[in-house]
Amino acid sequence: MQASQKATINNPEEDMSAFNGLDPQEWYFAQGYTDGLPVVTPTPEKVDAMIAALGGDSHFLEARVPPRWGNLTRRVLAINAVMAGCLPIYAPVLRTAMRAMCEPHFNLNAIQATTHVIAPLAIVNGPMRHEIGMNSGHGAFGPGNRANATIGRAIRLMLLNVGGALPGVLDKSTQGTPAKYSYCVAENEEDSPWAPYHVEKGYRIEDSTVFVIGAESNHNINSPLPNDPEGILDDVISSMTTVVHNNARASGHCTVALSPEHAQNIAREGWTRHDVRCYLQMYATNKFGEIVHNHKYGKAYNRHLPKYYRRDLDSDIPIVPSPDNIHLFVIGGTAGRFSSFIPGWGHYNSPVLRAVDGVAPNGGPICIDGTCYL
Amino acid sequence: MSFSPPLYGYDPRGVVVAEARKISPRLPNLHGLRLGVLDNAKMKAGRLLTYTAEILKAEFGFSEINTYVKRGFSFTAEPEMITRMAAANDLVITAIGD
Numbered sequence: 001m002q003a004s005q006k007a008t009i010n011n012p013e014e015d016m017s018a019f020n021g022l023d024p025q026e027w028y029f030a031q032g033y034t035d036g037l038p039v040v041t042p043t044p045e046k047v048d049a050m051i052a053a054l055g056g057d058s059h060f061l062e063a064r065v066p067p068r069w070g071n072l073t074r075r076v077l078a079i080n081a082v083m084a085g086c087l088p089i090y091a092p093v094l095r096t097a098m099r100a101m102c103e104p105h106f107n108l109n110a111i112q113a114t115t116h117v118i119a120p121l122a123i124v125n126g127p128m129r130h131e132i133g134m135n136s137g138h139g140a141f142g143p144g145n146r147a148n149a150t151i152g153r154a155i156r157l158m159l160l161n162v163g164g165a166l167p168g169v170l171d172k173s174t175q176g177t178p179a180k181y182s183y184c185v186a187e188n189e190e191d192s193p194w195a196p197y198h199v200e201k202g203y204r205i206e207d208s209t210v211f212v213i214g215a216e217s218n219h220n221i222n223s224p225l226p227n228d229p230e231g232i233l234d235d236v237i238s239s240m241t242t243v244v245h246n247n248a249r250a251s252g253h254c255t256v257a258l259s260p261e262h263a264q265n266i267a268r269e270g271w272t273r274h275d276v277r278c279y280l281q282m283y284a285t286n287k288f289g290e291i292v293h294n295h296k297y298g299k300a301y302n303r304h305l306p307k308y309y310r311r312d313l314d315s316d317i318p319i320v321p322s323p324d325n326i327h328l329f330v331i332g333g334t335a336g337r338f339s340s341f342i343p344g345w346g347h348y349n350s351p352v353l354r355a356v357d358g359v360a361p362n363g364g365p366i367c368i369d370g371t372c373y374l
Numbered sequence: 375m376s377f378s379p380p381l382y383g384y385d386p387r388g389v390v391v392a393e394a395r396k397i398s399p400r401l402p403n404l405h406g407l408r409l410g411v412l413d414n415a416k417m418k419a420g421r422l423l424t425y426t427a428e429i430l431k432a433e434f435g436f437s438e439i440n441t442y443v444k445r446g447f448s449f450t451a452e453p454e455m456i457t458r459m460a461a462a463n464d465l466v467i468t469a470i471g472d
Contacts, residue, residue, distance in 0.1 A: 019383060027383050042384045070388030079386040110448035161386040303415055304446070347447035 005112055007083040028083070032166070035156055035181060039083040050078035053088035054095060065118035066109035066165025067229055072098060076162060082321060084154035085146065089132050092356050096210040097122045097184070098158060100352040107349050111163040111214045115172050116246065118345040119179040121215035121255065122155065123329060126208030128356050129186040130204075136186035138333030139275050141218055141340075152182030179217045191260035192330035193267030200273055201353055202361035210356060213255055213327060214247060214349035218340035229266040232339075233279050239341040240284040240319050243291050247319045250304035250346025256280065256333040258338040275325035289313030304346060320344075328349060404434040412451065413443040414470055422471035430467075434463060438463075438471030 019027050024041040028034050040046075051058045051074050058075035065072050081094055101108050101120050111118050124134055135145035142149060165171035173180075189196040198209040223235035236256060240247070247254045258266070258276075268274060290310050292300035301311060306321055320326055333339070344351075355361075401407065411427050413420045420443070427439055440462055444451050447470065451459075459466055 024383065029383075031383065033386050047384065065388070068387075068390060069392070070390050072388055076386060078389040079384045083384075083386060105449060109450075114448065157386065162388040164387075300417075303417060303420075348446050 018142070024088050033083070033157075033161055034353060035153065037181075039157075041084045041202075042079050042082040046082045047075070047078050049077060049088045050081050050086070054078065055090035055213070058110060063078060063099055065098070065102060065158060065163035066342050067112050068162065070162035070164065072102075072158065072162050077158065080161060081150075081154045084157050085147070085150040086154050087132070087150075090147055090154075092130060093124055093210060094154050096354050096356045097151070097155055097212055100210055100212045100258050100354040101155075103352050105350040106212065106214075106352050108159075110348055111345065112159060112163050113170055113172055114345075115174045116345060117173055117175055117177045117216055118214045118246075118349070119177055119183050119216075120155065120159070120212050121179070121267060122152065122184040123197070123211045123213075123255075123331075124184070124186040124208070125189065125196050125211070126203075126356070127206060128164060128208030129189075134186040135199040136144040136188040136331060137191070138335075140185045140331050140333075142182065148184050148186070149182050152184030156180060157185065176216050179215070183215070187329045188260060188331055191264075191334050193264050194273045194330065195284055197327070197329050198353065203355060203359075207359055208356040211327065211351060211353045213253060213342075213351035214345035216343045218257065218342045221339040222337070223262065223339065224337045227265050229271045229276070229279070230267050232262050232266055233276065234283075236280060236339060236341060237284045240280065241286055243286050245343035246346040247343050248317075249291060249302065250284055250348070251306055251319075251321055251325075252344045252347040252349060253325045253351050254326060254344045255327045255329065255340075256341035257329045257342060259332040259336055259339045260330055260334050261337050263330045264333060273328055274323070277326045277328055280326055281318060284293055285316040285318050287313065288315040288317050291317060306347075360363065404436075404437055404465065406437050407408070407464035408437040408438040408440065408462065410459045410466035411439060412442045412459065412466055412468035413441060414447045414468060416447045416470045416472050418471035419447070419469060420471075421461045422469055423467065426467065426469070 011195060013128060025038050028039050054074045054077065056323060058073065061071055062072045062074060063072045081091060091201065111120065129136060132147045134147045159165050187197055196205065197211065198207060199205050203209055221236055221237050221239045223232050226232045226235065228318055242248065246252065292302060294313060305317060309315065309317055409427060411423050413423055431439065442455055442459055
């Protein structure tokens, strides 16, 4: 292949078209700039306020968003954030989420284009949750909270507009998912019996972080009866061990969101986060024969699972290869014994955890909730 | 915050800066060339490509057939693998196979 000179393919940032009498809402729909819902019409005041919240310098490049590889400048980020309904105080969280998703090992390029149903999920930890008014309690996954809803929506607008993941064009998801409208939530650190997720990963409790992972919609776990760790977690395992999500067929990472009641029941017996993750990883298994239909449709190897797994029909195949591949959060209100298993996308996606203000992890282990081993 | 009615529509897409590249020239013929096979790691891609390479070999008598496997179908081939493929082959075929 021969490279020729660099070329700029369109320059939309300079293209501020006149409405020419059109209703602004209809203009945005006509341009194909929305997620199918009406948008907040950007004004110079709103866009400038959002840029200021990002630190000014409107042409500063925050990331490039695949598969279109559009430049996500602060100005472009601000326009999408305003369109989604974000307040300027949400901007740092939004920027952190976008930067995290655009790290190469997150593999956003493929997440955006796959026939699978995967969508980036963002989970916020730390004091920033309260500063911007996020909901981590009842109905945290939605609807009803402006910060959760509009940060998630702004992410999707950027994946559509800057990343070009238009359904049927570059996004080839067979069915899509409501999670592709908005998928952002916060951990309920206050009602959790354990240290927050980001502390488990080495950050200080006063740090704020955003965790991003390729995720299906949350699968409900209705576990009303058990009040002991094994009973509750066996119900979680029941949800984890269907053979038709991507973790079962292709390993990788997944998310478990325990309700406060479930988490408190488990912790009362002295179980740590680490104990929970180890139990789930050890016992959430399928027989290889179940994954390959016992070779009914021809002898199958399954190339998506790790090479080192035995592939006899009665071999136990773990849902994920390590306890560290289970990302455990406490999310939801204080009443109700409903938790969630959130399948990932197999080994094609690596989750990313980033601090909102860019601080590094603490650097040493904080001996809390079984994290000293880190 | 003061409010003024919007006069303009903002374009939220961001600039795309790309390096335009030309497609490699067509090979005049395939006889005796070195064939690379890039298996994208889909379930049945290996089988499909092996069969395809055999058919092509019968017609064109390749001097070599070199096979490469990506670490997963959703990943791009590593630059190092692409460099090795480019150095060791005159043409490369690839396909998905689910």
